[in-house]
Amino acid sequence: MSETEHHICSVRLYVTIFSALMVFTVLTVLAASVNMGVMNNVVMLGIAVVKAALVISVFMHLKYNPKILWVVAIGAFVWLGVMIALTLSDFLSRGWMPNQPASWL
Amino acid sequence: MSDAHSSPYLAHHFDDMEQQSQAASFGMWIFLAQEIMFFGGLFCGYTVYRAKFPEAFSAGSFSLAIHWGLFNTVVLIGSSLTMALAVRAAQLGRKAGIIKWLVITMVLGCVFLGVKVIEYKAKIDHHMIPGQHFEFHGGGKFVVAGHGDEGAAGGHGEVEATHAEPDEATDHDAPADDHGETAADVDHAESTHEGNGHGVVEVDPNQVEIFVGFYFLMTGMHALHMVIGVGLIIWLLVLTTKNRFAAEYYTPIEMFGLYWHFVDIVWIFLFPLLYLIGRH
Numbered sequence: 287m288s289e290t291e292h293h294i295c296s297v298r299l300y301v302t303i304f305s306a307l308m309v310f311t312v313l314t315v316l317a318a319s320v321n322m323g324v325m326n327n328v329v330m331l332g333i334a335v336v337k338a339a340l341v342i343s344v345f346m347h348l349k350y351n352p353k354i355l356w357v358v359a360i361g362a363f364v365w366l367g368v369m370i371a372l373t374l375s376d377f378l379s380r381g382w383m384p385n386q387p388a389s390w391l
Numbered sequence: 392m393s394d395a396h397s398s399p400y401l402a403h404h405f406d407d408m409e410q411q412s413q414a415a416s417f418g419m420w421i422f423l424a425q426e427i428m429f430f431g432g433l434f435c436g437y438t439v440y441r442a443k444f445p446e447a448f449s450a451g452s453f454s455l456a457i458h459w460g461l462f463n464t465v466v467l468i469g470s471s472l473t474m475a476l477a478v479r480a481a482q483l484g485r486k487a488g489i490i491k492w493l494v495i496t497m498v499l500g501c502v503f504l505g506v507k508v509i510e511y512k513a514k515i516d517h518h519m520i521p522g523q524h525f526e527f528h529g530g531g532k533f534v535v536a537g538h539g540d541e542g543a544a545g546g547h548g549e550v551e552a553t554h555a556e557p558d559e560a561t562d563h564d565a566p567a568d569d570h571g572e573t574a575a576d577v578d579h580a581e582s583t584h585e586g587n588g589h590g591v592v593e594v595d596p597n598q599v600e601i602f603v604g605f606y607f608l609m610t611g612m613h614a615l616h617m618v619i620g621v622g623l624i625i626w627l628l629v630l631t632t633k634n635r636f637a638a639e640y641y642t643p644i645e646m647f648g649l650y651w652h653f654v655d656i657v658w659i660f661l662f663p664l665l666y667l668i669g670r671h
Contacts, residue, residue, distance in 0.1 A: 292412075294482045295475075304472040311464050311662075315457075318667035326671065330663040338656045345475045345652045352413065355420050362424035366431040370438055377439050 293350035303344045310337050400640035412642060419646045423653050430657055433612065437605050437664065444598040450533035451602030453669035454519065456510060460666035463506050464658065470499035471655040478648045484638030489631050493644075496651065497624040500617055507614050514603070521604040527596040533669070536593040606665055613661060616654045623647050 314333040318326065343349040348359055398408050405411035441448045473496045480488030518526035529535050627644055630636065636644060 292482060294479060297476065297479070300472055300475045300479070304468065307468045308465065311461070311468070314663050315461060315667065318663065318670040321671035326668075330667060331660075334660050334663055337659045341471060341652050341656055341659070345471055345655075346649055351416060355416060358417070358420040358424050362427040365424075366427055366434075369428070369431055370435050373435050373439060374442070378442060 293347065295344065295347075295350075299344065303340050306340060307337055398639060400637070408639060415642045415646055416649075419649050423649060426653060430609075430612070433605070433609050434660070434664075437609065440601050440605065441668075444595075444601065446533070446592050447594045447598030448602045449669035450527075450529065450531075450592065450594040451599045451606065451669070452666060453531050453533060454527070454599075455606070455666050456513065457666050457670070459506050459510050460662055463503050464662045466499050466503050466506070467655050467658050470496045470503070471652050473499065474648050474651045478641070478645050481636055481641035481644045482638065484636075486631060486634070486636075489636065489641075489644065490628060493624050493628055493631070497621055497628075500621045500624070504614060504617055504621070507610065511607075514607075519603055520607065521600050525596070525600045525603070527594075527599045527603075529594070531669070532591050533594050534591050536595050609661055609665065613654065613657050616657070620647075620651055620654060623650070 310333050314330055317329045317333070320326075322329065342359060348355060401408055402411060405414065473492045477489055477492035477496060480492055514520055518524050527535060624647070627647055630643065
C-alpha cells in the first residue's frame with residue numbers, strides 16, 4: 287500500500303482538473319440563465335456533484351487512498367442525504383392527510 | 392520502507408511512518424465527515440425554506456452580485472489548485488515550492504474574503520440584512536407584493552414573517568405552489584419591472600429576508616472557515632521555514648490541504664444554490 291499511499295500526481299493532471307472545474311463553472315452559469323423548470327435544479331446540482339467528485343478524488347487524493355477513507359467520505363454524504371430526505375419527507379408531506387392543517391413551518 | 396521505524400518524524404506510539412500517516416488521514420476524514428454534517432444542517436434548512444418560498448428565494452438570489460460570486464468561484468478553485476501544488480511540493484521535499492504555493496494560496500484566500508467584504512457591504516448599505524431595518528425593493532421581474540412605497544413593506548423580523556404564513560396558506564393549501572405568477576398586476580409592473588417579456592413575480596419581503604438570512608449564515612460560516620484556513624497557512628509557513636517538514640513527513644500540510652479543498656467544495660455548492668437560482 288505504500289506505493290499508492292503517497293502517490294505523487296503530475297502537475298499536468300492538477301491543471302487538467304482545474305480546467306475541467308472552470309468549464310463546469312461556466313456551464314452551470316450558462317445553464318442557470320435558461321428556464322428549464324425543475325431541471326434547472328437537477329442540472330445545477332448535478333454539475334456541483336461532478337465538480338465536488340473531481341476535487342475529492344484528485345485534489346484530495348481520495349482516489350489514491352486506502353478504501354477505508356472512501357467509506358468515511360461516501361458515508362458522510364450518505365448520511366447527509368438521509369438527513370435531507372427524512373426532513374423533506376416530513377415538511378413536504380404536511381397537508382397530504384385529511385384532518386391535518388394545510389400550513390407548515 | 393525499512394528505515395521507517397527509525398525516522399525522527401515518527402511518534403513513539405506508531406509502528407512506522409505508514410501507520411502514522413494513515414492514522415492522520417483517517418482522523419482528518421472523520422473530521423471532514425463531521426464538517427459535512429455541520430454544513431449539511433444549513434443546506435437542509437435552506438432546502439426546506441426554499442421549497443416553501445421558491446419565488447422569494449429566486450428574488451433574493453437575483454439581488455446578489457453574480458459577477459462577484461463567479462469571480463470568487465474562480466479564485467477559490469484556483470486556490471485549491473495552488474494548494475494541491477503545495478502538497479505536491481511537500482511530497483517532493485521542495486521547501487521553496489511549499490512556501491511559494493502556500494503564499495499564493497493564502498493570497499487567493501484573502502482575495503476571496505476581500506470580495507466577500509465588498510458584497511456584504513453592498514448588502515448592508517441597501518439594508519438587505521435580516522433584522523428590524525430589513526428592506527427589499529424587488530428587482531428584475533420580481534416586485535414587492537402589496538407594493539408599499541420605499542420599503543414600507545419590509546422591516547419585519549422573522550417572527551412576523553412566520554406569523555404572516557397562516558393567512559397565506561388559507562388561499563393555497565398546496566405547499567410551495569407558485570401563486571405569485573398568477574397575480575401579475577399591471578401597475579406593479581410599471582415601477583420596478585425591467586421588462587423581459589415575462590410576467591412579474593410578486594414576492595413577500597419577509598420571505599426574501601429569510602433567504603438573505605440563509606445567505607449571510609451560510610457564506611458567513613464558509614468565510615469563517617476561510618479565515619481559520621488563512622491562519623493555519625501562516626502556521627504552516629512558520630513550520631516550513633523552521634525545516635519541520637521533509638519528503639518523508641509533511642502530514643500537517645497534507646491534512647490542511649484536505650481542509651482547504653473541503654472549504655472549496657462547500658463553495659462549489661453554495662455558489663449555484665445562492666447566486667444562480669433566480670437567473671431565468
